[in-house]
Every structure is written in C-alpha cells, then in structure tokens.
Amino acid sequence: METIDYEKKACVFNIQRYSIHDGPGIRTIIFMKGCPLRCKWCFNPESQSYKPMKDFGTMMSVQDVFDEIKKDQGAYRRSGGGITFSGGEALTHPDFVEEVIKVCRMSGWTTAVETEAYVPEKTIHRLVPQLDYVLLDIKAIPSDLHKEGTGVTNELILQNALIINEIAKNVVVRVPVIPTFNYSEKQINYICRFAKHMNHVETIHLLPYTDFGKSKYKMLDRTYELEGIKPLSADDLLPLRELVEGHGFKCVIGG
C-alpha cells in the first residue's frame, strides 16, 4: 500500500461532476488554478493566476478533493469513468496531482489529464505513466505564431509531446481552432504532420472557438483581444475534419 499525503494542498478553482467529454465514461474534472500560458481565447481567464482571487479558487487538501470526487464513484464504476485533471495547467501542481492519482488508483478509478505540456520534462516522466489518458493540446506548430497566440514559444511543448507519445497509455491530440490564429488548412496541416511523428496518436479532436469567456474579462478588468470574432460552429470545421482524416487520423469535432 503506497502512502498518500492527504494533507497536501493546492489551489483548485472548480470541481465539475458529470463531465462526459474529457475521457471515457462519466468523469469528474478537477480544475487546478494557475497556468503558464496566456492564450488570447482562454475562456477561463480567472484560472490563469496561481493565487485564489475574489471568488475564484480555494486551497483544498487531497482529502478535501477525495471527499468530493468519491461522491460519483458509482457512476465511474458503471461507466468506466473517473477523474480528469484540467486547469489552468494541472501538471504545474505535480506533487498534489500525484497524491490525487494515488487516491484514484486505490479506488479503481481511471485518470486523465488535459494538458498543454508546457512543464519540465521530468514532470512528464513522473506523472504521465501513472495516468490512463492524456488529452494533449497542440495549438500551433510555428513557434512565433504560438508565442503570438499564447505568450510562450512551443519548443518545450513539442518535445514533451514526443515523450508523451512514447510513455502515455493513451493519448489524443486536441486542437482549439481559433480564427485569426490557426483556423486555416495550412496551420491544421502543420499540426497533422507533426502528429504523424507521434505514432501512438490515432485521434485528433478539433474544438471550435467559442467566445463565452468574454464576459469574464470584463469582470477581471482585462481586455478581450478577440472582441468581435464570431464563434465557429461544428459545420465550419467540416472541411478541416476531412483534412485531418486525409492524414489517416480519426477526427472528432468537439471531442
């Protein structure tokens, strides 16, 4: 029996039950607060800072989280579901996430992470083998474009992507499709060509841009840089889906 540090704490900004599109079965998502990226389209801008602010974010212990996530254990058991870590960037809380993974392993629940992989390589090596599913965001291949859209360059991300490909049990690539950024055949082509180097990736999810985070920027006294850009519909992405499928991947719009 491995020891679990139930007292360890981190800032969690939401725990959402009955999540059904972020890994198999019925899942609970733990949204960890804090993110190294600053994506212009981010629809959870309140999750970017690592500190609790206003009403967003609570310091929670592993025990607190366990008490909450175990409420749906019957649904996990019956659906093959479990826990998905999201954020923010969950993997920037490696110690905390590892303790929660242990709790899940003990209880027999599957674990998944939704990550953009902008974390030290050693974190990837430490946590990814312990997770059942990795939903890996790849937003753009040209580094300058990536920096323009997210505030950081992508060398570390792409390098980690190749490692994840080697050591993850299951990996899916997810692409938020954003007008003015990567909403073009050219950019999606780049991503597909990179993904072909990840021989364990079978499926790519295309997530259409939505602007429903817009109002939160006002609340946080920040400017929404994508003001005026219309959300994409699933239909808008049909040509891109064909393109992705042309590369030999399964493609899901929405994911």
Added chain:
Amino acid sequence: MTKNYEVKPGFSEPSQRVKALKEAILDTTPRIEADRARLITQSYKETESLPQVLRHAKALEKILTELPVVIRDNELIIGAATVDSRSCQIFPEYGPQGLDQEFDTVATRSADPFAISEDVKKELAEIFNYWKGHTTSELATSLMSEDTKAAYNAGVFTVGNYHQGGVGHLAVNYEKVLKGGIRGVIAEVIQAIKNSDHSAPDWVEKEQYYQAALTTLKAVITFAHRYADKARELAKYTNDSTRKTELLKIAEICSKVPEYPASNFYEALQSFWFVQLIIQIEGSGHSISPGRFDQYMYSFYENDDSITQEEAQDLLDVLFVKFNDLNKLRDIGTATAFAGYQLWQNVNCGGQTKDGEDATNALSYMEIESMAHVMMSMPSLSIRVWNGTPDDFLIKACELSRLGGGQPAFYNDEEIVTAKVNRGETLEDARNYAVIGCVEPASQGKENSWCDAALFNLPKVLEIAMNNGRLNGKEFGPKTGEFEDFKTFDDFVNVYVKQMKFAVGLLVRADNAVDWAHYELGQLAFVSTLVDDCISKGKTLERGGAHYNFTGPQGIGSANIGNALMAVKKLVFDDQTLSMKELKEALDHNFGKEEGIAATSSDTAYDAIAEAVKKVLGENSSFDVKNLDLSGLSSGGTSTAVASPEKSKYQKIHDLVMAVDKYGNDKDEVDYLARFGSRVYCEELEKYATPRGGIYNAGLYPVSGNVLFGTYIKATPDGRYDKETIADGVSPTRGTDTLGPTAAANSVSKLDHFIASNGTLYNMKFSPSAVAGSEGVQRLAALIRGFFDRKGGHVQFNVIDKQTLLDAQAHPENHKDLIVRVAGYSAQFIALDKTVQDDIIARTEFDSF
C-alpha cells in the same frame, strides 16, 4: 427451442398497416357513446331485488351481448368498446364524473375534449337521474366524517380517484386465460363450488359471487363469438381477397379464443386483448396493466413455428396501437392535469423470473421495438432492471429514451423485490411484481394494491405544524404550539411528526370510506376471477378476495419538506441569522412577493391546470372559492413591486433561504432531512389496516398532483412562494439541483425507497445532444446502473426538445438543472451566452430527429 433476437442499433420502420392503423386513431375525434350506460341501466332496472354483485354481472352480460360489434379497417387484433375508435363509454354506477356539469362544454374544452351528440346528452342526463343516490361516489361521501371532508377539501389530501370512479390498478393473471381458456376459469369456479361447504355461514356470500362469475365468464365467450360472426359477415361482403383471408382468419381465431386455450402467438395476442378490453368495459378503473407481458406471452412465440420474427413484431405493433383504441372521460380538472387521453396500461419487460433468473427474452426486445414503431401515448413501457440484466437490453431501452417520448421508465428489482418482501410477500411473488399505472409494483395476478388510493400533500402538513394545528386559520389538528415559540429544531420536528400522525389518520378514514363504498356497490365479478385467491375464497376483489391486499396513497413534496426543515435549522437554530418570528413574518408576507404570484409558474401547463382547478373548485359547492384566490396564477412573472420599506426585508429573507443547501445537490444534511420528512409519512401509514384485510403501503410519486397541491399552500420555509407548485415525486424542487445528474441522483437515492413500497418517481431531463451517439446511451445506462446501485427505485428520462430550450432561455430560473452538450464539454444550459444557446437550439432541432 429458445428464439434468438439479434440486437441491432437503432430502430426499423413499422409496416404500412401499423402506420395506417395509427393514423386512423389519431384522425378520429373522440366521442362519448351511450350504449354501455343505457344497457347497464336497463339491466339494473330489471334486477332491483338481486345482490349488487349479481346485478353488475347480469349488466355485464347484457352489455357483452348487445354492445355494437366493430371491426375496423386494417385491424388484425379486434374488439372495441366503442363504435368510433378512441371514444368512450360512460360508467354511471360510479357517478357522473362531472359530465352532468359539462354536457355543453366537454366538446370544446382544451384538455381531452370529447364530441357529444344532443341525443346522447339527453339520454345520459336521464340515465344519471336514475342513478342519483345509488352511486359509489355518493355512498363514499356519505361515509366520510366532517373533519375528513375538511382535510380533503383543503387539499391536505385527495382521494378523488376511487371516490369518483372505479378502482382498476391491476395486473391480472392473463396467463390463466391464454393457457386454459375461459373454459378453464369456469372449471376452476365449478371446482371451488364443489369444494365449498354449502352449510357454512359464508356460503351465501360465496354463492352470489360464484353465480356472478359464471354469468360473466359465459358472456365473455358470447362476446368473442359475436366478433367471429361479424368477421365472417364482413368477409362475405369484401371484394379485397387479402382482407377476406384476414377476416376469415379473425373469425376462426375468435371462435376459439378466449374460450379455449391459445395455441400460437396470434391467438394468444387476440385472447389477451379480449381480456384487456372486457376488464375495461366491466369497470371504469384505469391502469389495467398487462404487466409482465414478455413473460406470459413468450412460450406462445417460442413454440410458434408458423410465424417469423418480422410477422410477430408486426402483430405486436398492431396490438400496441390497439391499446389506444380505448379511452375514458374524466372531469376537466383531472383531464387537464393528466392530459393526453391516458389510461396507464403499463406493459413491462425484463427483470427476474420467480426463481430469480434473468427474465429477458426475445419479446422483451420486441416490446421496445414496438414502442419505437408506435410512439403513441399508450401503452407505457416499464423496464425492470436487476444486476443480471443484459447490458445490450438496457442500452436498447436507453435508445428508446433518446427518442424523447419520455418512455420507457426504469425500475430497480434490487430495491423493489426487497421492499415487497418487507410487506409480507413471498420471495417468488415479490420477484413476479408487475409495474402498474404510473410506477406501482404489484405481484402479478395476486395483488389488489389499490395503489392510487390518494395523493397526500406533505408540505401542507408542515404548514399545519407551523400554525399550531390550524388549517387555513381554522382549528384542525392537535394544538402543538405557535411556530414563533419553538425553542429548538427538535421542537419543530416533533410537531411536524404529531401533525403528520393526525393528518394520516384522517386520510385513512377517507380511504376506508371509499373502500367500503366499493365493497357495497362496486363489486366486479369477471376481473375478480383473474386475481388469486378470489375464486378459492369466494370473494370479489372489493371484498378482500385477493391474495395480497394493500391501500397505497402517495406523498408528494419530499423535496419541499427537506428544504424547509433545512432552512429553519440553518438560519434559525444553527447560525441564528433569523428568529422564528422574523421567518414567520416573511412567510406571512409571501417573502415580499405580491400575493398569489408564483415566481416559477410561467410554463403553460401550469397556467392551464391552475385555470382548470379554479373552474372545478367553482363547480363544487363544498370548496370555498373565495378563500382560494388563484387570480395571479396565470399571469406568471408579472409581479409588480410594492413600494413599501418592508418589501425588501422579506425579499432579503428569501435570499437567505434560497442560499441554504437544497435537496438535489448531494449534500447529506438536507438530503437526510428530506428522507426523514417523507419517511415519517410512510411509517405512519404502515401502521394502519385496510378494510380488505391488508395494510397501508405508502408511495412517493405525484402523478400531476404537485401542481394542484401547490395552490393550497401558502409560502413555505424552503423559499417556495404562495400557491407555487411543489416538487414532483422524489425529484428535487425544479431549478434547485445545480450540480448535474449524478449529484441529483445521489440525493434522490438517499430517500428510503424501500419503505415507499408503493413506488417512487424520479424525472431526469437531458438535451438530445447530451445522449447522442452510442456513448450517449451507454452513459445513460451507466447512470441508471449507478443510481440503482444506490437503491433508487425508479427513474425516467425526459430528453429535452427545442421548445423546452426556448423556454429555458426565456425563464432560466426554471431550468437550472438542464445539462446540455456544448462543444468539447457539457454545461448548464442557462449559464451559457445567448448566442451559444441559440446554437444549441439550432442543433437540437436536428438532434431530435
């Protein structure tokens, strides 16, 4: 040889015949016909010196011998109660059911209208006149005490169902007729006569019943033979050679069944239908439920080498359409609450055999397929689920849920069988339960569960507890102290228990009065031969002939009780934010809302029902309409602020109340208070015995009484405004469960479903997109399994259509629990931006196909 059933995703198309039969029914304007009323009245006039059971048997004999015999175009399963399809006969022996007041409006009313000719009006008026003073409803009224009537009229409970009409609510032993024929039942009666001691004191009563039983059984055979003759006659005159063959086949079958045993699937279906039909001609009680149809029909399908699966499916479809040929008139209030010409003929499938093995067979799957083919208001389909239920079967049933008709409902054997054993049934009989009517489990062919005996208003009792035992300002229950004077939370809880004991006592007296009326005037000989042990005991159902007897009244508003107790506990006693006096004052001022306006009353069904209630109350002199101002109900949401300084004070208290944890969010404290509040009711009831020799057996389900009952209650501490609807079944109060379906289901499973053994009802809502794809139905199946693991009793899904989403946009406060799929995630619909909502609404239109 076992017949296999290959499970494929999705549903096939029904045949042209099924489509035509369905269209013919939907195109017909239902009509009121007077034949039955005329025939029973003529017969009763000729039999005044006979005991009631024989009089009614002779009347049924006359009806079955003279009622018009009708075979409709395209029909393969034949037998009708009325000349026009979907029309109704009248049952004057129970009372006029409001028709005497509605002769001129019944054809144009908004809910379930029936056309009626001037001749029929005139004839029925005379018939009602003959029956005046001799009906079950009048006898029941005369047997009720004044305080019982006061509680009944003030909406503490209603026993209107069996007070105004027949009892029904049975799943009889159809198998006996299918396998042994009516002749087999006759032989059983004759054997019972031989076995009886004719000098015993009970022989006089027994002999009446046996004579009545034989009279009706012979008349059933006559009725079928009349259909055989009719089919032969029609065959003679048709030029269509295919139809001629069909009609001659029908003639051959009706000459044989139900008189003799059925020997193939077609004959068994026809035999079944005669039984199903005649029970509903004999008495006016609804919820005559086929029950475990896949079990008793299976051997006829399994051993029938003359029929393919496609042909059998088509015949089953034809029967499922035929259920909609029957109809029943109800008064406008009831019709508005239960609109849709509903008779609750409940067909079951799956579950366990008496021996505890999995019962799922080919017919179980075919029943689901027929539901998808027919998609009409009847029959209802109940899926019995146990731990051994095949996953593919459960998933197939979830696919049917996804079609959006609100069918099927899912039942948990693991809970229900235990609950029935706890009520004294053998394990075998408990495993052989059939779901009747809405959600009520009864051992098939052995139980007279009287399972829709009353609706009981739980929050009204809380109101009485908060008013020192006063009912709408008048002395009523024990004097238990003023609300303001309670010193501890336990004081309040104890008073609730005391008032509950008092109110339940009155409910039992009301039900027993109605029970006695049926004992005296409502005995039905034919249907009694199909429930054990009526024949061996020599007693009708109404006199306690069934092997198991219960009376099952439903409590409504568990969620309101839990939330109200929680608010008082938290705000007054734990945190001491408010005094009892302040809370009481806020309640007396309806939380500062203008009197009579319900914040969440804006859906049209609510308005319609409120209107209807108002009308019914106006017609019944025993209700004091002046005390019940419903004027605000139909204007939902148009509250105008009163410019007094007090206003905001009470509104602030409302905000405080609404911020307290609510049932439906998986919070233990409030969930267990809801459990306690409804358990008190169930435990109190089970202490009482019924006149038929059983015990009271509580349920927690609403039918639609929750809307009606809300109109009787002032503002309550759960934040509910004056006259606002109360929660339905065991579901959370609309709009207060905000953490998604798993959290809400967990809360519901914390109630004691075992003790609510007459059934519980839990409604869940989903958008079509949330259950899309094969993963969507698998998740639905997993949710059911998860809820049933925690011993929830019943769940059904409402897959939301576009209209509801539009309503959710307009009235977000009513739809907080609506979860929709957005893009890469699911979300609470009302939390989304309007453009996203519009997008989903546009998608939903596609999804709902």
